[in-house]
Amino acid sequence: MRNKVICLCTGVFLCLGRVRAEVAIRVGHFPNITHAQALVGLANGAFQKTLGDVKIEVRTFTAGPSEIEALFAKALDLVYIGPGPAINGFVKSGGELVVIAGACSGGASLVVRNDLPIKDPADFRGKRIASPQLGGTQDIALRRWLKEHGLAPVEKGGDVRVLPMSNADQLTLFVQKKLDGAWAPEPWAARLVVEGQGRVYLDERTRWPRRQFAATVILVRKKFLSEHPRLVEKWLAAHVDVTAWIKKNPALARALIHQEIKRITTQSLPDAVIAQAWDRLEFTADPLSSSLTRNADSAYELGFLGRRKPDLSGLVDLKPLSKVLLAKGRPPIAP
Incomplete structure (x- = not known):
């Protein structure tokens, strides 16, 4: 037993x-x-x-x-x-x-096409700007920045087309010149610059204390x-x-x-x-x-x-x- x-x-x-x-x-x-x-x-x-x-x-x-x-x-x-x-x-x-x-x-930037004469926030009127996903981190940052400069997405009565889409699709459309810019995280922001011949319009770190x-x-x-x-x-x-x-x-x-x-x-x-x-x-x-x-x-x-x-x-x-x-x-x- x-x-x-x-x-x-x-x-x-x-x-x-x-x-x-x-x-x-x-x-x-x-x-x-x-x-x-x-x-x-x-x-x-x-x-x-x-x-x-x-x-x-x-x-x-x-x-x-x-x-x-x-x-x-x-x-x-x-x-x-x-x-x-x-x-x-x-x-x-x-x-x-x-x-x-x-x-x-x-590690996030607003990148625009190098062939576009975008110098001031007002130049974004009528432009097609992408973000990775509706309600995501960069999407919120983009919409906040637009609002601060008196701009708004088309669906909110403005004239900026904010287009949530995957980062890979952003790069493809950016190269095809079907996008004018994107608020993107790294390494996609760098890819838009290096592979898409874009330029950094705004490094998001400049908008924060101590960067x-x-x-x-x-x-x-x-x-x-x-x-x-x-x-x-x-x-x-x-x-x-x-x-x-x-x-x-x-x-x-x-x-x-x-x-x-x-x-x-x-x-x-x-x-x-x-x-x-x-x-x-x-x-x-x-x-x-x-x-x-x-x-x-x-x-x-x-x-x-x-x-x-x-x-x-x-x-x-x-x-x-x-x-x-x-x-x-x-x-x-x-x-």
Whole structure:
């Protein structure tokens, strides 16, 4: 009888061991230079090394709203994403999605055709200007800029045709001269310049204090965070280390990012594109919370967050990141 009990207990412990080993984290990101930490850390094994036996399941996306839908469906746990969709996801989920770190600052520009005499905001009247997706980060930035200069999209009674479309379609139509400009993230802004013979009319960094604004943040399901706090902290620890490695080894990082983008998209980027895009980016774990608030205000004013101004007091949770930074002997990031 005693042997049977021992065997039974052993079987239970083995079963529990298998359950623990099968814990996974499901991560989403773009094959995009602004999601550099995801590309580098997954490629060089930094995340897997820090997480140990935890399985990492990865999905790639080309638009933030699609990542939000996957989070709502509980098909993902953590994503690298732009601030626009992150804020929208927080609001629509009733606070069930929260920002826990930053990844990238900068990396967005308004690029126009070089053969057009566009010098002042008034010159955009009657023009066809693209953004990656309706309600996305660059779409909000474009519409806010138009509004500030007394311009408006055609559907709002203005005379600027704002055309949300994929970045790849932007480049194709730009080359064909069927688009006059685009507010695009890197490396697509650089591609419009290098491959599309365009020029940067406006580097978005010039519109922000200290030339810093959140381009990519880390968003997590709050339930996953509460159920697996140590796992999320380990991910953030690796994220911080990868960020430091990228900044210390820019040439190696650029080569690895280039390699991963080519592997995922089957398309190679010209060295000139990577170099130009890199110069307009800053990699940081700071979510730059004040820029998120300003983005949210713009999204609300433009009608993307409903009729009632949302309460964003719980949008950013820096406690896990602060714990990680303190463990590494670094000061926490101020809210």
